[in-house]
Amino acid sequence: MFRYWIVFSLLFSWNSAFAVEVSDLYTAKVALNSQTQRDQSSALKAALKAVLVKIAGDEKVLSNAFIKNEVQHYSKYLTQFNYLTDNGVNNLVASFDENKINQLFFQENLPLWGKLRPLVLFWVVTEDGLKRRIISETDESPLHDEISALATEKGLPVILPLMDLTDTQNIQIPDLWGRFIDPIKLASQRYTPESVVIIRVSKNAIFTTDEEPTTNCDLLCKQSAISIDWHIVTTQSDKVETGNQYKGVDELVLMKTVMSDITTHISQRYSLTTETDHDLIIDVANVDSLAQYVDVTQFLDKLSVISSFKLIKAQGNNRRFQLTLMGSADTLFASLKLNNKLKQYVDPLLGQNADDIPVFFWGTE
Incomplete structure (x- = not known):
């Protein structure tokens, strides 16, 4: 239901990049x-690991020695759990204490990814023999279901295209397979994503003598393979x-491996660096009432990047x-672009000097 709510909402949000406040970051469902x-x-233990990966945005967090030890003492962080049967599969759903988990990240100086996360549009093209097709939001296939499940598992807001008349008029499969930026950006605009990912899945790949598949395979199946590659572009860049x-x-x-790559890549831009605080001075130029001042301060107080x-x-x-920032100024600026409340002003003639004080306007469209 959540994914379809995103589709409905973004169709009425054409003017700026779309951000999603991800719920249940501190809850995980695992097979039992x-x-x-x-x-x-x-x-x-598996549920706690899943939560830690969602908060970090990177599975490398599990290689931290102290984290490994704390996983063994999961009860310190557990708030509740219950059993759930889903499509005949028995699962355990566990929730963990947000403050204690965050404190664990601060204690170990680990990057922490907040709840406000960028919407990512996936253009997924599959190739089987001479046939290519685009995986749509309404597609009924194991690959579609896997992408949806992995997005939830990683805490990454992902949307697939509707592939309705508008999409089919704006983009063709060769545009995506060839990664031609202009038609891709044109077709993506209606979804207002922060980032666009192009994934190509080919069943026509062949192993060479010096290659080994990433999954177990006997000699009879080493002649053919499935190949998946991915590319990413942000809405602020043509690169x-x-x-x-x-x-x-x-x-x-x-x-699963591809999704881990993409999540790590995106989270690195928004994660808070808990190791070092940085000071930044900013101006908010249009505060003309006490009520507006209160709104601005309440907004700053809620930003996780500001300590x-x-x-x-x-x-x-x-x-x-x-x-005082938990991370760099770039992390703050990237977070601000997700909510559209505080917009930075840059003189188009003079640009922004690194030594200048950034100027923002509150609540402007």
Whole structure:
């Protein structure tokens, strides 16, 4: 239901990049073999690992020595759990304490990805022999279901195209397969994503003698393979960034690796660096009432990238704030572009000097 709500909402949000506040970041659902104490304990550990990966945006968080140890003591962070049967599969759903998890990240100086996350549009093209097709939002296929499940698992807001008349008029399969930026950006505009990902899935790949598939395969199947590669472009750039390419015999297994790559790539732009605080001074130039000042301060207080702030100057309608950031100024600017509340002003003739104080306007369209 959540994915279809995104489709409905974004069709009425054409003017700016779309952000989604992701819920249930501190909850995970994992398969459960049985309700014995041993299997329950294993499932709860797996659920905590899943939550940690969602918060970090990167599976490397699980290689941290202290994190490994804390997973064994999952009960310190557990708030509740229950059992759920879904399509005949027994699952355990566990929730963990948000403050304790966040404190764990701060303690270990680990990057932390907040709840406000960018909407990512996936253009997925599959190739089987001479036939190519685009996976749409309403597609009924294991690959579609896997992408949807992985997006939820990673805490990444993903939308697939509707592939209605508008889409089919704006873009053709060769545009996507060839990664031609102009038609891709044109067709993507209606979805107002922050980033666009092009994924190509080919069942026509062949292993060479020095290649090994990423999934187990006997000698009889090493002659042919499935190949998946991905590329990404942000709405602020015409540059197409090339990701990795993987070969194997199971497209769903390969897609898990691809999704991990993409999530890590995107999270690195928005994650908070808990290791070092940075100070930044900004001006908000159109604060003309006490009520508006309160709105601005409440907004700054809710931004997870800002650990603290204070008003240091008030002159006319201008308010100057000193911010203490958990990370870089670029992380703050990237986060601000997701919500459209505080817009930076840059003189088109003079540009923005690195030594200048950034100027923002509140609540402008």
